[in-house]
Amino acid sequence: MPRSILACAAALLLTAVAAPARAAEAAFKAAYASAEAANAEAGKLRNQWTTAVAALAAAKKAAEAGDFDKATSEARKSEQLSRAAIFQADEQKTNWKLMEIR
Amino acid sequence: MTGLAMAAALIAAPSFAAPAADAPDPAADLKAFQKYFRDKFPKVKFEDFVNGPYSMDEGLYRQWKEKEEFPPYEFALDLGKELMAKPFGNGKTLADCFPNKGVGIRQDYPYFDTEQGKVVTLELAVNQCREANGEPPYSYVKDEMAAVTAYMAFTSRGKPFDVKIPDDPRALAAYENGKRYFYTRRGQLNFSCATCHVQSPGERIRAEVLAPALGILNAMPIYRSEWSGMGTTSRRFTSCNSQVRGVPLKPQDEDYRDLEYYLSYVSNGLPISGPGARP
Numbered sequence: 447m448p449r450s451i452l453a454c455a456a457a458l459l460l461t462a463v464a465a466p467a468r469a470a471e472a473a474f475k476a477a478y479a480s481a482e483a484a485n486a487e488a489g490k491l492r493n494q495w496t497t498a499v500a501a502l503a504a505a506k507k508a509a510e511a512g513d514f515d516k517a518t519s520e521a522r523k524s525e526q527l528s529r530a531a532i533f534q535a536d537e538q539k540t541n542w543k544l545m546e547i548r
Numbered sequence: 549m550t551g552l553a554m555a556a557a558l559i560a561a562p563s564f565a566a567p568a569a570d571a572p573d574p575a576a577d578l579k580a581f582q583k584y585f586r587d588k589f590p591k592v593k594f595e596d597f598v599n600g601p602y603s604m605d606e607g608l609y610r611q612w613k614e615k616e617e618f619p620p621y622e623f624a625l626d627l628g629k630e631l632m633a634k635p636f637g638n639g640k641t642l643a644d645c646f647p648n649k650g651v652g653i654r655q656d657y658p659y660f661d662t663e664q665g666k667v668v669t670l671e672l673a674v675n676q677c678r679e680a681n682g683e684p685p686y687s688y689v690k691d692e693m694a695a696v697t698a699y700m701a702f703t704s705r706g707k708p709f710d711v712k713i714p715d716d717p718r719a720l721a722a723y724e725n726g727k728r729y730f731y732t733r734r735g736q737l738n739f740s741c742a743t744c745h746v747q748s749p750g751e752r753i754r755a756e757v758l759a760p761a762l763g764i765l766n767a768m769p770i771y772r773s774e775w776s777g778m779g780t781t782s783r784r785f786t787s788c789n790s791q792v793r794g795v796p797l798k799p800q801d802e803d804y805r806d807l808e809y810y811l812s813y814v815s816n817g818l819p820i821s822g823p824g825a826r827p
Contacts, residue, residue, distance in 0.1 A: 494795035495736045542732040
């Protein structure tokens with residue numbers, strides 16, 4: 447009996463440690479999926495930014511090394527950059543004419 | 549600048565109403581384009597616009613004259629000449645695919661191929677020829693491709709660009725698409741080709757003097773010390789995209805071919821000067 451209580455306690459302790467780690471991984475996965483989608487959308491508009499692509503790669507690398515906090519922050523940065531790229535591409539669909547020599 | 553700050557800056561910029569779309573008129577574009585550069589640089593002789601950064605700066609111009617005495621692209625000319633004549637597996641040659649065996653024809657490219665329904669650049673024509681004869685294509689950015697296009701440019705020196713837009717709505721659409729690409733801001737720096745090569749030619753970016761967009765393709769391909777070798781038009785386009793932190797397209801992508809069509813057309817009348825040598 448005491449032994450199984452000990453085992454139980456150990457198991458509880460493990461989940462207590464593992465739960466935040468799993469949450470961090472889940473947060474990363476969500477952030478990475480959004481970043482990838484935004485990057486793909488910028489690609490369809492033929493306007494990916496090198497910095498967005500680099501941040502996406504950095505996110506992946508950090509996740510592979512188990513650093514999900516860094517991975518999530520890189521993924522979020524990548525998504526922000528891609529959103530700006532998408533905004534730029536949409537805005538330039540007509541506004542490129544402002545620069546034309548006439 | 550972070551992406552958010554960039555987006556904020558874009559949003560904060562007063563949103564001018566873009567001018568109404570008017571009917572495409574390449575001939576009028578050409579006139580306005582050439583006038584813009586003549587007015588901006590009244591001291592530069594018209595034919596000198598083909599010398600890229602060298603036309604903008606007297607010190608550089610002297611350097612260029614000195615370079616031309618021992619041109620660093622000379623080995624590329626020899627290689628290009630050899631490759632033009634070297635038989636493919638089937639006995640035909642690259643020269644066989646071109647009018648006049650590829651000699652003195654650079655000024656006619658790119659052209660709109662009504663059969664393929666697209667713009668064919670000199671680089672694309674070279675690889676189409678190789679593939680049609682069962683040979684693997686060259687890399688678009690340097691080495692053999694730079695060598696054969698250097699040789700073709702060299703044998704065309706002095707001939708004015710003579711790019712035509714046939715009476716075909718697809719050709720006009722390609723021209724307009726190239727123009728759009730040229731003036732479209734891109735990359736995290738939010739620059740278009742025109743930001744650097746129309747608004748700022750003659751100014752320095754780090755150690756480099758910006759070339760004017762007028763005549764900007766006449767000297768291609770070029771030797772650059774920074775590349776320690778030759779680079780093609782494809783190489784220059786992709787590196788200029790990367791400079792503004794934009795992911796470049798694939799060499800000879802439709803947008804790049806249309807861009808080359810536009811830029812070459814508005815330089816009609818200016819002599820081919822390639823290959824060029826750059827600091």
